[in-house]
Amino acid sequence: MQSTHLLLEEPIRMASILEPSKPSFFPAMTKIVGTLGPKSRSVEVISACLNAGMSVARFDFSWGDIEYHQETLDNLKAAIKSTKKLCAVMLDTVGPELQVVNKSEKAISLEANAYVVLTPDQEKEASSELLPINFTNLSKAVKPGDTIFIGQYLFTGSETTSVWLEVFELKGDDVVCIIKNSATLAGSLFTLHISQIHIDLPTLTEADKSVISTWAVRNKIDFLSLSYTRHAEDVRQAREFLSKLGDLSQTQIFAKIENIEGLTHFDEILQEADGIILSRGNLGIDLPPEKVFLFQKAAVYKCNMAGKPAVVTRVVDSMTDNLRPTRAEATDVANAILDGSDAILLGAETLRGLYPVETISIVGRICYEAEKVFNQDLYFKKTVKYVGEPMSHLESIASSAVRAAIKVKASVIICFTSSGRAARLIAKYRPTMPVLSVVIPRLKTNQLKWSFTGAFEARQSLIVRGLFPMLADPRHPAESTSATNESVLKVALDHGKASGLIKSHDRVVVCQKVGDASVVKIIELED
Numbered sequence: 374m375q376s377t378h379l380l381l382e383e384p385i386r387m388a389s390i391l392e393p394s395k396p397s398f399f400p401a402m403t404k405i406v407g408t409l410g411p412k413s414r415s416v417e418v419i420s421a422c423l424n425a426g427m428s429v430a431r432f433d434f435s436w437g438d439i440e441y442h443q444e445t446l447d448n449l450k451a452a453i454k455s456t457k458k459l460c461a462v463m464l465d466t467v468g469p470e471l472q473v474v475n476k477s478e479k480a481i482s483l484e485a486n487a488y489v490v491l492t493p494d495q496e497k498e499a500s501s502e503l504l505p506i507n508f509t510n511l512s513k514a515v516k517p518g519d520t521i522f523i524g525q526y527l528f529t530g531s532e533t534t535s536v537w538l539e540v541f542e543l544k545g546d547d548v549v550c551i552i553k554n555s556a557t558l559a560g561s562l563f564t565l566h567i568s569q570i571h572i573d574l575p576t577l578t579e580a581d582k583s584v585i586s587t588w589a590v591r592n593k594i595d596f597l598s599l600s601y602t603r604h605a606e607d608v609r610q611a612r613e614f615l616s617k618l619g620d621l622s623q624t625q626i627f628a629k630i631e632n633i634e635g636l637t638h639f640d641e642i643l644q645e646a647d648g649i650i651l652s653r654g655n656l657g658i659d660l661p662p663e664k665v666f667l668f669q670k671a672a673v674y675k676c677n678m679a680g681k682p683a684v685v686t687r688v689v690d691s692m693t694d695n696l697r698p699t700r701a702e703a704t705d706v707a708n709a710i711l712d713g714s715d716a717i718l719l720g721a722e723t724l725r726g727l728y729p730v731e732t733i734s735i736v737g738r739i740c741y742e743a744e745k746v747f748n749q750d751l752y753f754k755k756t757v758k759y760v761g762e763p764m765s766h767l768e769s770i771a772s773s774a775v776r777a778a779i780k781v782k783a784s785v786i787i788c789f790t791s792s793g794r795a796a797r798l799i800a801k802y803r804p805t806m807p808v809l810s811v812v813i814p815r816l817k818t819n820q821l822k823w824s825f826t827g828a829f830e831a832r833q834s835l836i837v838r839g840l841f842p843m844l845a846d847p848r849h850p851a852e853s854t855s856a857t858n859e860s861v862l863k864v865a866l867d868h869g870k871a872s873g874l875i876k877s878h879d880r881v882v883v884c885q886k887v888g889d890a891s892v893v894k895i896i897e898l899e900d
């Protein structure tokens with residue numbers, strides 16, 4: 374795949390930086406999650422997003438109702454059908470999010486050094502002197518001197534609509550604040566972030582539960598993005614809730630780490646969750662700026678070693694209004710990939726940004742370039758050392774498959790999988806070539822009817838760096854005899870060739886079971 378192999382740890386010839394990268398059928402191994410909203414909900418735009426490389430669509434229920442999101446999702450389904458690109462669905466909860474209630478939607482201007490009162494009385498009109506909020510216990514949670522941030526929904530950090538307040542005094546349920554910077558709150562929704570304060574609200578609110586038991590069940594969502602996860606118990610409770618909702622027992626839970634409380638309990642949360650979202654939007658204001666990178670590196674490393682996907686947010690905020698990212702943003706995206714992230718999550722950029730499609734494609738291109746210089750060798754050794762010995766049989770097979778594929782310069786690894794576990798383990802070792810994960814459906818029953826597994830498993834790999842799923846025909850029996858393996862393998866190879874992933878005379882590494890034995894084999898194609 375890589376003819377000119379550059380490694381950052383070695384001296385790179387400056388001129389080679391200018392050499393254009395070969396066009397590739399898979400723009401990047403890194404996955405892109407796009408938040409769908411006003412600027413990205415028509416079949417046309419969603420189709421363009423899919424073609425540009427979006428493989429997970431996020432539906433953020435902080436804004437918009439069930440009907441709105443259903444319409445968008447129906448459009449997504451139409452786009453998937455017409456583009457023939459797979460896309461997973463992620464529901465993002467509201468959680469304990471504090472919001473300013475601005476019923477009239479009129480712009481509110483705030484002057485530096487003036488006072489403004491935050492009140493739980495939602496009947497009041499929002500004004501320059503008074504901001505009604507959706508939380509009754511604010512005056513019990515904060516004390517004079519605390520910092521409160523108010524920003525536009527999906528604030529980018531670069532707009533002039535965000536304001537910092539300092540708590541001055543508490544008056545009953547009201548909180549009197551000094552305005553630290555002049556700003557005009559414009560937009561339909563403002564979220565409130567209070568630095569390093571525990572908000573006494575459940576992580577999964579009643580409103581979230583109602584959306585999950587209706588919209589999410591109806592649409593069999595692949596991922597639940599659990600906003601403001603603060604403890605491992607939050608994930609356990611969400612899992613317990615999903616387990617009673619039929620198909621949603623298969624939904625994966627991605628814990629969003631958005632504040633210091635979540636950061637403090639990171640290790641336990643990672644054990645319970647299926648993946649982590651590094652929510653740098655909120656966390657970036659909860660943490661001192663000089664500490665944000667350290668959290669990112671530590672968290673991504675832990676996710677990598679656990680073999681669980683790490684998703685990084687808020688990367689190209691300025692592309693919400695501009696066609697090009699800032700230099701710092703472009704470099705930051707690449708660094709997230711070099712750190713080991715699986716996916717990049719776009720928020721405002723795709724939801725209300727002017728250039729959703731261009732943003733996806735630029736981010737994809739940066740990821741692609743970063744992957745090329747990712748030091749896989751170093752990463753592989755680090756991971757093997759971390760896992761230690763004895764290794765589980767499956768992990769040993771998976772890591773060997775990656776090593777073999779690199780040694781023989783295979784163009785692709787084909788992994789048979791039912792639960793998806795084997796494919797994820799291969800991805801954990803960050804192969805430099807794509808992994809075609811051939812999901813073999815299994816027949817299952819709930820005592821009422823029979824159905825096939827596989828669809829969730831296939832879509833859930835769309836957030837894992839390097840995995841490209843393919844759902845095998847359920848008529849192929851799942852028992853792993855050589856004969857059935859051969860026929861499924863042929864279909865996979867044909868699929869790989871049709872998508873341009875595999876060419877004649879390529880070498881391919883295959884990871885499958887024959888009888889009870891897991892095998893890694895290397896095949897060389899003829900034509």
Ligand SMILES: Nc1ncnc2c1ncn2[C@@H]1O[C@H](COP(=O)(O)OP(=O)(O)O)[C@@H](O)[C@H]1O
Nearest residue numbers: 789790791792793794795813853884885886891
């Ligand atoms: N239907 C199948 N045919 C052949 N090999 C398979 C099949 N399903 C899984 N494998 C192989 O079996 C091993 C376990 O894979 P995994 O997906 O973890 O299996 P399971 O779904 O049984 O937990 C891997 O080496 C994988 O490539």
Ligand SMILES: C=C(OP(=O)(O)O)C(=O)O
Nearest residue numbers: 652653654655686687720
């Ligand atoms: C993605 C984030 O949260 P949300 O978009 O849900 O506010 C974030 O804080 O980075």
Ligand SMILES: [K+]
Nearest residue numbers: 435465466467
């Ligand atoms: K949210």
Ligand SMILES: [Mg+2]
Nearest residue numbers: 631652654655
């Ligand atoms: Mg957030």
